[in-house]
Amino acid sequence: MKDFVIIGHKALTTGDFSLNDLPGSAGRMDILCRCVNSALFLSHGMRRDINVHLVLLGEPDPGKVVRFNGEKLKYLNPDERSSGSLIKKALERDAIEYETQSTPGVYIRRAGLEDLLNEFKEAGRDIYYLREDGEDIRECEGLGNDAVFVLGDHMGVTEEEEAIIDKVAKQTLNIGPISLHSDHCIIIIHNELDRKEA
Amino acid sequence: MKDFVIIGHKALTTGDFSLNDLPGSAGRMDILCRCVNSALFLSHGMRRDINVHLVLLGEPDPGKVVRFNGEKLKYLNPDERSSGSLIKKALERDAIEYETQSTPGVYIRRAGLEDLLNEFKEAGRDIYYLREDGEDIRECEGLGNDAVFVLGDHMGVTEEEEAIIDKVAKQTLNIGPISLHSDHCIIIIHNELDRKEA
Numbered sequence: 001m002k003d004f005v006i007i008g009h010k011a012l013t014t015g016d017f018s019l020n021d022l023p024g025s026a027g028r029m030d031i032l033c034r035c036v037n038s039a040l041f042l043s044h045g046m047r048r049d050i051n052v053h054l055v056l057l058g059e060p061d062p063g064k065v066v067r068f069n070g071e072k073l074k075y076l077n078p079d080e081r082s083s084g085s086l087i088k089k090a091l092e093r094d095a096i097e098y099e100t101q102s103t104p105g106v107y108i109r110r111a112g113l114e115d116l117l118n119e120f121k122e123a124g125r126d127i128y129y130l131r132e133d134g135e136d137i138r139e140c141e142g143l144g145n146d147a148v149f150v151l152g153d154h155m156g157v158t159e160e161e162e163a164i165i166d167k168v169a170k171q172t173l174n175i176g177p178i179s180l181h182s183d184h185c186i187i188i189i190h191n192e193l194d195r196k197e198a
Numbered sequence: 199m200k201d202f203v204i205i206g207h208k209a210l211t212t213g214d215f216s217l218n219d220l221p222g223s224a225g226r227m228d229i230l231c232r233c234v235n236s237a238l239f240l241s242h243g244m245r246r247d248i249n250v251h252l253v254l255l256g257e258p259d260p261g262k263v264v265r266f267n268g269e270k271l272k273y274l275n276p277d278e279r280s281s282g283s284l285i286k287k288a289l290e291r292d293a294i295e296y297e298t299q300s301t302p303g304v305y306i307r308r309a310g311l312e313d314l315l316n317e318f319k320e321a322g323r324d325i326y327y328l329r330e331d332g333e334d335i336r337e338c339e340g341l342g343n344d345a346v347f348v349l350g351d352h353m354g355v356t357e358e359e360e361a362i363i364d365k366v367a368k369q370t371l372n373i374g375p376i377s378l379h380s381d382h383c384i385i386i387i388h389n390e391l392d393r394k395e396a
Contacts (some may be wrong), residue, residue, distance in 0.1 A: 030276065030278075034276070042376060178392045180240060187382045
């Protein structure tokens with residue numbers, strides 16, 4: 001599996017939001033919805049070897065992780081409302097320390113960035129942090145099929161989060177000469193991995 | 199300028215649709231909305247040297263082109279509803295042979311794929327057609343800052359359209375070993391051009 005971790009600093013942690021206003025009242029949930037799309041969709045199907053972890057840090061109950069698992073996922077369409085609706089359903093569940101499945105292939109639990117990254121580290125996974133000053137992904141040797149990629153949202157990554165990431169990350173990576181939205185970065189990461197695997 | 203042409207085979211040609219149902223009642227308008235996002239957004243701003251031409255071929259009045267011009271564009275946010283709303287406003291105008299501006303940087307006129315591509319050809323522009331069996335974009339020499347890229351939607355490109363494209367296209371290009379949605383292809387095209395220009 002490849003895993004994408006996206007930090008949603010303002011993303012609501014209750015299901016009490018409108019699908020008609022994902023950018024506003026849902027705390028830029030639209031960004032996370034597009035990341036789900038970028039990470040999972042192929043032209044004719046879905047990438048089954050992918051997990052997407054949305055770290056939700058907005059009000060009213062920050063510190064929840066919604067995971068989309070490509071292998072088991074159902075009922076996801078490419079549009080933002082579709083992923084938004086599955087996130088909303090997950091957030092309508094009580095989040096406890098262990099994952100609860102809200103719809104097929106979508107899970108919620110109470111956790112933060114540090115918990116999540118430490119689990120990857122303990123599992124021996126290679127963690128890559130996407131940042132403008134990182135090494136060019138095209139030059140990166142040994143980027144494997146079980147890599148974990150950590151990305152920020154429109155607010156980037158805070159200093160505190162960066163300290164957490166730096167403790168566990170194998171490397172910082174850059175996707176090109178111009179800074180892009182996280183969902184766009186995910187496309188370029190996939191393209192590079194697809195080419196390396198081809 | 200770089201120009202992206204996306205064919206929306208089922209995309210509605212009236213503004214009489216709901217922003218709450220872009221994939222359904224609006225004829226997969228969500229695909230075109232995501233292409234607008236991919237073509238225009240940077241992390242901190244907008245690509246100003248871009249035109250996006252949406253060729254709308256759905257009912258009830260097929261053969262309209264909505265153009266987004268990065269240089270003049272205002273009121274566009276990254277979410278699908280935002281581009282959907284600007285497309286809807288454009289479609290609420292009467293479409294005539296010449297462009298009418300519906301909102302800053304968004305224009306509508308009555309035209310089809312052939313009209314549009316012939317204009318590019320007459321202007322001496324290099325037209326590239328994105329297709330799985332094309333040449334790898336990374337190997338493509340001479341890909342310039344004034345290229346035109348033609349992409350299909352979820353239905354691909356019909357034989358008739360392909361005949362029109364083949365008459366004017368300089369080359370067919372491929373973005374990688376796996377077939378992707380058009381909005382994802384646009385990200386990879388941009389990344390390649392960004393790298394060539396860097």
